[in-house]
Amino acid sequence: MTITIKDIAHKAGISTASVSRILTNRGRFSEDTAQRVRELANELGYFKNQSAADLSQKASRVIGVLVPITHTNFADEIIKGMQHKAYELGYELLIAFVETNSQQQTETVKSLLSRQLLAVVMLALDIEDAVFDILKSANVTLLSVSNQLNNDIPSISSDNYAMMHTIVDYLYDHGHRQIALIGSSDADPIVAILRRQGYIDALASHDITYNPDFIWGVEMTYQTGIEAIKKFGLPLPFTAVIGSADIISIGLLNGARDAGISVPNDLSIVTVDGTELTQLTRPVLTAAQQNFTKMGELAISNLANNSLSSHSVIFTDITFIPGGTVTTIA
Amino acid sequence: MTITIKDIAHKAGISTASVSRILTNRGRFSEDTAQRVRELANELGYFKNQSAADLSQKASRVIGVLVPITHTNFADEIIKGMQHKAYELGYELLIAFVETNSQQQTETVKSLLSRQLLAVVMLALDIEDAVFDILKSANVTLLSVSNQLNNDIPSISSDNYAMMHTIVDYLYDHGHRQIALIGSSDADPIVAILRRQGYIDALASHDITYNPDFIWGVEMTYQTGIEAIKKFGLPLPFTAVIGSADIISIGLLNGARDAGISVPNDLSIVTVDGTELTQLTRPVLTAAQQNFTKMGELAISNLANNSLSSHSVIFTDITFIPGGTVTTIA
DNA sequence: TTGAAAGCGATACCAG
DNA sequence: CTGGTATCGCTTTCAA
Numbered sequence: 001m002t003i004t005i006k007d008i009a010h011k012a013g014i015s016t017a018s019v020s021r022i023l024t025n026r027g028r029f030s031e032d033t034a035q036r037v038r039e040l041a042n043e044l045g046y047f048k049n050q051s052a053a054d055l056s057q058k059a060s061r062v063i064g065v066l067v068p069i070t071h072t073n074f075a076d077e078i079i080k081g082m083q084h085k086a087y088e089l090g091y092e093l094l095i096a097f098v099e100t101n102s103q104q105q106t107e108t109v110k111s112l113l114s115r116q117l118l119a120v121v122m123l124a125l126d127i128e129d130a131v132f133d134i135l136k137s138a139n140v141t142l143l144s145v146s147n148q149l150n151n152d153i154p155s156i157s158s159d160n161y162a163m164m165h166t167i168v169d170y171l172y173d174h175g176h177r178q179i180a181l182i183g184s185s186d187a188d189p190i191v192a193i194l195r196r197q198g199y200i201d202a203l204a205s206h207d208i209t210y211n212p213d214f215i216w217g218v219e220m221t222y223q224t225g226i227e228a229i230k231k232f233g234l235p236l237p238f239t240a241v242i243g244s245a246d247i248i249s250i251g252l253l254n255g256a257r258d259a260g261i262s263v264p265n266d267l268s269i270v271t272v273d274g275t276e277l278t279q280l281t282r283p284v285l286t287a288a289q290q291n292f293t294k295m296g297e298l299a300i301s302n303l304a305n306n307s308l309s310s311h312s313v314i315f316t317d318i319t320f321i322p323g324g325t326v327t328t329i330a
Numbered sequence: 331m332t333i334t335i336k337d338i339a340h341k342a343g344i345s346t347a348s349v350s351r352i353l354t355n356r357g358r359f360s361e362d363t364a365q366r367v368r369e370l371a372n373e374l375g376y377f378k379n380q381s382a383a384d385l386s387q388k389a390s391r392v393i394g395v396l397v398p399i400t401h402t403n404f405a406d407e408i409i410k411g412m413q414h415k416a417y418e419l420g421y422e423l424l425i426a427f428v429e430t431n432s433q434q435q436t437e438t439v440k441s442l443l444s445r446q447l448l449a450v451v452m453l454a455l456d457i458e459d460a461v462f463d464i465l466k467s468a469n470v471t472l473l474s475v476s477n478q479l480n481n482d483i484p485s486i487s488s489d490n491y492a493m494m495h496t497i498v499d500y501l502y503d504h505g506h507r508q509i510a511l512i513g514s515s516d517a518d519p520i521v522a523i524l525r526r527q528g529y530i531d532a533l534a535s536h537d538i539t540y541n542p543d544f545i546w547g548v549e550m551t552y553q554t555g556i557e558a559i560k561k562f563g564l565p566l567p568f569t570a571v572i573g574s575a576d577i578i579s580i581g582l583l584n585g586a587r588d589a590g591i592s593v594p595n596d597l598s599i600v601t602v603d604g605t606e607l608t609q610l611t612r613p614v615l616t617a618a619q620q621n622f623t624k625m626g627e628l629a630i631s632n633l634a635n636n637s638l639s640s641h642s643v644i645f646t647d648i649t650f651i652p653g654g655t656v657t658t659i660a
Numbered sequence: 661t662t663g664a665a666a667g668c669g670a671t672a673c674c675a676g
Numbered sequence: 677c678t679g680g681t682a683t684c685g686c687t688t689t690c691a692a
Contacts (some may be wrong), residue, residue, distance in 0.1 A: 015663045020687055027688085028661060045467045050444040051381040051390075052685035055668045060381075069410055073403075080399055083427055087434055093440050095425040097413055104417055111422050114380040137375045203680055222610065250610050257612055280552065280580050280610065282587055334669055345679045350671055357672085358677055382669035385684045 003046045009216050011040055017315030055114050062092045064112045064120040070095040072124050074275050074292045078145055079294020105131050112140045119303045121145055125290050126189050130153040145299050148190040154312035156298050158290045160191050162317050167242055167270050167288050175329040180214040182228045183244030214238060225251015229259055239329055240268040246277040251280055264327035274321055283324025291316040333376045341370055384446050392422045394442045394450040399427040402454050402621045404519045404605050408475055411626020419634050435461050443468045451475055475629050478520040484642035486628050488620045490521050493648050494528030497572055497600050497618050502536050505659040506570040506598060510544040512558045513574030520568050544568060555581015559589055569659055570598040576607040583611055594657035604651055613654025621646040
């Protein structure tokens with residue numbers, strides 16, 4: 001038999017109303033009784049029934065988080081940031097991994113929505129239309145983190161356009177003129193579009209006309225990196241390459257090694273993301289590091305003070321971290 | 331205003347009881363009305379209030395999952411397995427990342443428990459005593475996955491003892507006699523104890539007396555691998571080393587490279603875990619691969635049919651995957 | 661400062 | 677096959 005506030009009230013000889021007030025720290029009550037109630041609660045091993053509380057309050061402090069199960073290795077960092085802030089501000093996170101399978105995705109999202117949620121945060125997710133419609137019809141606040149969706153949904157991410165400028169400028173300053181971009185050729189996601197455009201414009205600002213062939217690779221996978229090297233063959237038509245995710249860059253690095261290409265002597269690499277993965281390679285990857293933890297924190301704090309309008313776009317800072325994969329050429 | 335079954339009942343001219351039966355597919359009802367109700371539900375954009383349902387049913391199909399935020403990179407795989415099975419059997423997963431910070435850990439666990447949970451699954455977690463007491467006092471079914479805790483809690487994991495035999499035998503067969511074990515010297519976790527004992531006994535079975543110095547390193551981190559190489563110095567007193575986690579083994583590999591030691595010529599490495607990380611290195615790591623997805627599936631299916639007793643220990647299979655980090659020596 | 665009582669939304673029992 | 681109704685545990689208004 002589970003303990004309820006009724007039991008506590010009974011044992012303490014007071015009403016459930018008082019117990020509730022005390023345990024939630026709302027309204028007025030005497031410190032005397034409070035003391036007793038708290039002790040009693042402990043003693044009896046009381047656990048609040050959150051379902052009942054949510055039901056009664058018609059609202060909760062739960063924020064749903066949708067994480068793609070094809071796990072980007074930075075999702076953890078975002079979650080860490082969110083969790084930290086959520087704890088601080090008294091919110092709860094309800095994390096759900098979503099499959100790529102649409103049917104299952106729908107189920108997951110529906111069951112998420114069947115709790116009273118304050119908001120739903122989507123991490124690095126390109127949601128399917130069907131699922132998206134459900135989300136919209138549920139009428140909860142939505143927020144996309146690390147990815148920009150469309151104009152209807154607020155987002156927190158890096159300034160992907162500017163980031164590409166930073167990277168291209170860095171490579172240009174090191175003498176590179178032929179620069180490829182791997183893993184951002186997908187048609188859809190706004191992030192890919194922004195990166196491509198940033199890349200193209202940055203090159204243009206140095207009077208370099210971009211070569212469409214140099215933008216290649218759709219998926220953010222290790223395999224994309226491996227195959228990129230194979231595709232271009234020897235000798236590589238470029239001296240530097242930008243990997244759109246750490247895992248791609250590691251693929252590039254290994255692909256290069258497998259092909260007998262020396263990094264950075266024969267090929268320079270700059271990676272986007274800058275997670276701990278960059279430390280695992282030799283040489284260590286030069287990276288444009290995104291501030292994922294910050295994104296997570298901002299997600300929660302913005303939801304908390306309700307400061308998001310439907311077209312809010314919030315940018316977090318980028319840190320350029322020189323590693324050992326870029327060389328200066330003549 | 332949110333839509334409830336009452337609204338649907340009203341619009342359909344029937345009782346809430348009927349609507350409930352139809353929407354949950356329980357009890358008897360005519361297909362005619364069912365049809366209408368389902369349409370109406372869709373039309374009105376109805377979402378079940380799960381809190382109310384849980385409250386009413388005094389039980390839920392929600393399984394809580396505690397994941398350490400110091401993210402072991404195999405947690406994803408376990409979760410994937412759980413999610414898959416949970417979906418199949420109609421359970422929901424409520425995932426919570428827990429901090430190392432004890433205070434915060436307590437909060438997280440308490441808030442988890444304040445929902446009616448069917449069970450709590452702990453992934454690769456060495457829970458603190460305080461937290462553990464809470465968990466026990468809450469009187470939910472507990473289950474540890476990929477880690478064995480103590481005799482009070484059922485677990486699903488690899489047979490860590492046998493696994494070490496497999497690894498040591500493999501190395502022995504390749505001529506190695508001096509074998510180190512990195513990252514399992516922690517006093518506490520049963521897994522570490524089992525691995526040490528397996529390692530020692532396996533060596534003994536080949537008439538090799540183990541060298542206590544060769545068991546080194548507590549934390550399952552990249553840094554542990556890096557430092558292990560530094561600690562032993564050149565020339566290394568062993569010809570082969572076992573890394574207790576992929577990330578450790580990558581540390582060993584890089585540490586070796588940094589020290590001018592060639593793998594596998596001068597040093598052989600076998601790693602425990604065998605996640606995708608093993609594919610990112612050159613050479614690719616030779617691994618004793620744990621079946622994490624299977625662990626996740628078993629976790630759910632065993633919880634589902636309630637077949638766990640408090641000292642159940644379920645083992646999943648190990649797959650030995652030869653890579654490029656072991657050489658045969660004379 | 662405290663208590664009585666009316667919900668919150670869904671379920672399930674018992675009649676009909 | 678369908679409906680009325682008590683119930684789950686907690687919160688909150690209104691009075692006392």
